Amino acid sequence: MPRTVANQRLPRPLVAVAAVAALVAVIPVGYLLVRAFAEGGESFLSLLERPRLPLLIGNSLGLAITVTFSALAIGLPSAFLLSRVRIPLRAFWMVIAALPLAVPSYLAAYGLLAAFPTMQGFAAAWLVLTMVTVPYITLPVASALQSATTDFEDVARTLGRSPFSALLSGSWHNVRTPALAGSLLVFLYVISDFGGVALFRFPVLTTAIYQAYGASYDRNLAAVLSLILITLAIIIVFGERLARGKARTRNVSRLTVGRTRISDLHPRLTPLFAVLSFPAFAVVVIPVTVMLLRMFSAEALASLDPARLWSATVNTLILSLGGALVAVALATPIALLAARYGGRLVGAIESAGYLPLALPGVVVGLSLVFFALGTAPALYQTTFLLALAYGFMFLPKAIGGIRSRVAAIPSSLNDVSRTLGYTPLQSWRSVTGPLSRPGFLLGGLLVMVTAMKELPATLMLRPTGMDTLATLLWSRTDVASYGAAAPYALMLIVLAAIPAFLLSQSDRRGGSPL
């Protein structure tokens, strides 16, 4: 039972370490600000008057909004089918629903381009990003519907509502929070996406930042565009908080009260299976099939370089592991503090830790370039800096994994060990530490799996000559040599699938002791 007593004291050493970790997470943005205003206000304003700017902002926002709505349109009915209808092979359909998560947007875009070389522009980007982001809606909404009671629906039915209207009125308050949170993730995914939109040649803020940085070396323009992008992201994050409002605290603890009724599969619901499986079909089945076909063409096999594939695989693993270590190290004090204590200071530290959610990879890459060049040029284009970038970008995933696990450990266990003669440190080593280990593993694996697929920051920060699977894939797609890129793409999918498999296993076992 979490107790809030008036004189609860924050442990000072933990607060200090967590505050330092949060500050480290904020440094890149600070540097970006400095950089954007470096030439004085006038130049900042003149950059804002560039004619292409409204177009870029409009494209980014338009794409993000349309994708969010289409992802909701596919995700909500899919979630309903998975959670409230008795369907055969439910576990299989769950995997189908989650499958698009394994495929980064640029990989899906590349696979589709290999199959349909004429795809491009807004429609193509919209299609691919929708299919890739649908799981962000489907999975949390399905899990909320699964644990939520259907009693309200039944009450609504007895009060004269039709089944559909009863479903809406009875379950909306349970779906609202996960649907909003999922929409936020979709929106942030789309405005941060670089690879997918770039392949379809659809001009948005991220691609413009990359161009300004890479092609023209106009770094001030890149910094200004980044600030605009971050501003959009932060507005959306706060908008979601406002919209979520009190719903978050009101119903959480009562989700499991009451019964959850599962209906039988009505023939009229069968079209929902098509809705559920279309994303996986579009961004996993088609691209992988095409890649496999291309790979075994004579020309592609001839150009396959096993040594290069091997070294890229090793680089990818080392870098993502480094990123995971950085993220877990920064996340640990923040997550421990946030899981056990409340109040303004703790809230501020935790929010700083979640800030990277609103930081697109291009922006983190750019700000770390500025940071390294400004403070320690020796760090520029080192493996360490790239691992640091991964650590920053995916810090929220590590915090989430650790925090939820530590918060699930009753604080009375720690209290008991204190009364049994254990100092706070001994209590940590014997109780909280061992019990929260799965959380660290989960957080680390989540970071690793995401870092492997990261593209824009990797392109900007990698040491010269060092290739990862993602960058090799990218350089092959540039010259439209689809067959040559296929091995890297397939290796990336396989590599990302291993931690994902471990995650699902640890999840299954992790539930038992608590």
Added chain:
Amino acid sequence: MTAFLSITDLTVGYGATPVLRGITLDVSDADFTAIVGPSGCGKTTLLRTIAGLERATSGDMRLGTQMLTTHGIHLAPHKRNIGWVPQDASLFPHLNVAENIAFGLATSLRRVKKAARSNRVAELLELVSLTAFGLRMPHELSGGQAQRVALARALANRPQLVLLDEPFAGLDPILRSDLRSEVKAILARAQTAALLVTHDQTEALSLASHVALMHDGIIEQAGSPLDVYSSPATVWCAEFLGDANVLHATTVQGESDPNGLNGPHDSALSALGITPMTWMEGGTQPVPGELVSLMVRPESLSLVTGQGWRVTETSFAGHDGLVTLVADTKTPLAARSHTTVPVLQVLVAARQMPLIGANYDVKLTAPALGYAP
């Protein structure tokens, strides 16, 4: 009785309404003390403060010869050697029963696992009658077994005092009463003083040798179970510990004590007529004609033939039953002057349960207790 745990003027929490306000309590080392109060009265906070898990804002606390809290200096919980049994047992889910019990015998998991095979752990398993359960994991135990393991774990280090935080609250009623007597026996065998916190009056009265009544962050009354039940210090105490009739009354000129009972005596006029009254509040006796509240337990009343009261409700509880009566309006009584119709509850034996609508008179079999209105 020398006080073993001595708490003086303890305040916990800040602001206008601290959680605990000026708690003073003495516990002797032979005692099984119960702190009883409604939920939210601060009793769990008091327990946690004694264990050192919360900090007092002011006041002193001493255990034996050791100061726990004085002048804003607090002894860390791990240096107090006070056992604590939390409400939900809180067994360590990653350790088996023997390792849970051995937890306090070492300060690292490696040594705990070694200590789990020691004689002391075997002894404790026997003490709580769980000899065969040493290798079970906590999730394989029933609620009562888990509480017994938690108790053994708290006793392992031979603490000077064991704190029990509503240990029986989550259990079903039959198991609860079994476990109560078992825990009492275990603590007696271990010769350890215990402080129990509960919201269940029956539990406190039946288990403890010393009861402290807590209400809104202060201790209203402390004493033996018989004392606090039969001589409640305030109307709140009377109503919290059991059923109580509280009547408006006016004191009248004292007559000679008709029942020969002791105590400061006077008489009062209420819906029951003129009855002897024992004045419970400190200070001066009320002068004749003063308004007071009169408290009578339902078991201090009995039904006799008459017309003054009409039965409106009966609630049958097996061995006995509670009868609710209202003053019959046809009968003129001095108490008519009050705006509300007086209501009485009377405890009667099962075979004497009256019919609803029947009329009786009510007789007082013990003196009524008087309080300031």
